[in-house]
Amino acid sequence: METQVAPVEFVAPRIVESFEDALIRFLRNMEEYRRARYAKEFPGSLETWAKNEWQLAQMKGGKRFIRIATGGPNHTGSVFCFVEVATGKIFKAASYKAPAKHARGTIYASAFKEYGCGEHGANYIVR
Numbered sequence: 001m002e003t004q005v006a007p008v009e010f011v012a013p014r015i016v017e018s019f020e021d022a023l024i025r026f027l028r029n030m031e032e033y034r035r036a037r038y039a040k041e042f043p044g045s046l047e048t049w050a051k052n053e054w055q056l057a058q059m060k061g062g063k064r065f066i067r068i069a070t071g072g073p074n075h076t077g078s079v080f081c082f083v084e085v086a087t088g089k090i091f092k093a094a095s096y097k098a099p100a101k102h103a104r105g106t107i108y109a110s111a112f113k114e115y116g117c118g119e120h121g122a123n124y125i126v127r
Contacts, residue, residue, distance in 0.1 A: 017108065019085070019088060019107075022088055022107040022108050023066070023083060023088075023107055025107070026083075026090075026107040026109075026115065027068070029112065029115070030080075030115070030117060033112070033119065034119045037119045038119070061085070063085075064084060064085060064086070065082045065083065065084055065085065065091070065099055066082065066083045066085060067079055067082055067093075067096075067097075068080045068081050068082070068083065078093075078096075078121075079093035079095075079096055079121065080093075080117075080120075080121045080122075081093065081104075081117060081121050081122040082099035082122075083107055084099075084103070087106070088106050088107040088108050089103035089105070089106050089107075090103060090104050090105040090106060090107060090115060090116055090117060090122055091103055091104060091122060092104055092121065092122035092123070092124070093121065093122070100122075102125055103116075104116030104117065104122040104123055104125070105117060105122070
């Protein structure tokens with residue numbers, strides 16, 4: 001049985017957007033991208049994902065950063081990225097509790113590739 005997945009459609013930002021709205025839009029866009037990518041590369045994986053409730057749902061906020069992790073109710077998962085509260089910049093994880101030094105993108109992006117993330121988390125900086 002082949003799973004049909006609709007193409008990923010980027011949800012564009014509004015002109016003035018609050019941090020919370022931008023963060024929700026970022027998470028929704030990344031989740032749709034990840035689901036479409038996994039459906040294409042690993043047919044049948046979405047059933048396992050749905051059964052384990054595997055998603056970008058685990059968020060833990062600090063004073064400066066919000067940690068976004070993958071996982072489900074029975075698995076802590078791994079860090080997807082960190083989002084700076086003051087600016088909305090996206091950082092790659094240096095460890096489970098700390099972001100890397102340089103920003104990879106922003107949650108206020110007007111195009112998908114400006115997020116600076118792939119299906120596994122924030123991208124490496126290419127020099």
